[in-house]
Amino acid sequence: MPSAVIWLLDANTLSETDCDALLDYLSEAELLRYRRFLRPLRQREFLLGRIVLRFAVAQLMGIAFEAIEIIERQGRAPQLQLPPTCPLTPHFSLSHSRGWVACAASAGTPLGIDIEALDAGRDVDALARSAFSAVESDWLSGLPAVQKTEAFYALWSCKEALYKLISHQGEETVLPQLVAGGLRLQSGPGWHARSWSQQGFAISLCSREQLAAVERIRLYGATLQAWRQQAGA
Structure with a gap:
């Protein structure tokens, strides 16, 4: 690998x-x-x-x-x-x-990376309703309040990184849903994702191969x- x-x-x-x-x-x-x-x-x-x-x-x-x-x-x-x-x-x-x-x-x-500053002052539930699918937004709203900011930015950065991966490969940039069965997905057809929290930032890396x-x-x-x-x- x-x-x-x-x-x-x-x-x-x-x-x-x-x-x-x-x-x-x-x-x-x-x-x-x-x-x-x-x-x-x-x-x-x-x-x-x-x-x-x-x-x-x-x-x-x-x-x-x-x-x-x-x-x-x-x-x-x-x-x-x-x-x-x-x-x-x-x-x-x-x-x-x-x-x-x-x-x-x-x-x-091929790779796609994204880094996002964690901003605890933003209404992440409202942002999720406008930026995520209904399933993804419902997943975030069901989390404990202390987890929501980090979870929101982890999902947001993963979407951005996946968009870069797909678009750089010259493929149609239709993002898959990243939550299923109440859990965040870490892989799908043609992509694998890793996420970290570091120095007050969410970092996501998506790759075509594992x-x-x-x-x-x-x-x-x-x-x-x-x-x-x-x-x-």
């Missing part, structure tokens, strides 16, 4: 100087898109998402960070361009929420050297 790695970075911990130093790694097309974002936080998420993606692929494939090119595609996920010597192009998925960036990579199976293992690595600092040391720890 294939495996995957999830790389996590809190962009809120990086200074403006840290981020400016990383701009040199972006292509002209990426810089143009970066400058179109009006909100500084969204700019930062985009920049670090592209940098973490390069780093994740470099670590997975054992190639130089600088040898990886990213091609922007309007309305679609970016495309990787690797050196001709690479035997395959890995699968990846990106997500961000409130300054956190998550990147999943696998050499063996994964033998998923490693989660949080990155600290803003230099490739620091990240490489953490990856090798």
Whole structure:
């Protein structure tokens, strides 16, 4: 069975100087898109998402960070361009929420990842009635109050991750129901899901093939050297 790695970075911990130093790694097309974002936080998420993606692929494939090119595609996920010597192009998925960036990579199976900040102040029952099916909404409303926020965001992020997985495969993006018999489903035809709660966020990873293992690595600092040391720890 294939495996995957999830790389996590809190962009809120990086200074403006840290981020400016990383701009040199972006292509002209990426810089143009970066400058179109009006909100500084969204700019930062985009920049670090592209940098973490390069780093994740470099670590997975054992190639130089600088040898990886990213091609922007309007309305679609970016495309990787690797050196001709690479035997395959890995699968990846990106997500961000409130300054956190998550990147999943696998050499063996398509992926979809989503990260969502847990917000205990929101009326999750009302949100579920508008965003989920009746069966899914009823499942959430039947849970104890102390479990509802985390359960809502776990299901929400799983739906988002599954949507990315299905749409990246070029298939019709009709999501299956993720609750049956009063339980959350963790797999279905052509998909498998894993979910975690970490640092006040819900994280979901969906894959086409069942994964033998998923490693989660949080990155600290803003230099490739620091990240490489953490990856090798």
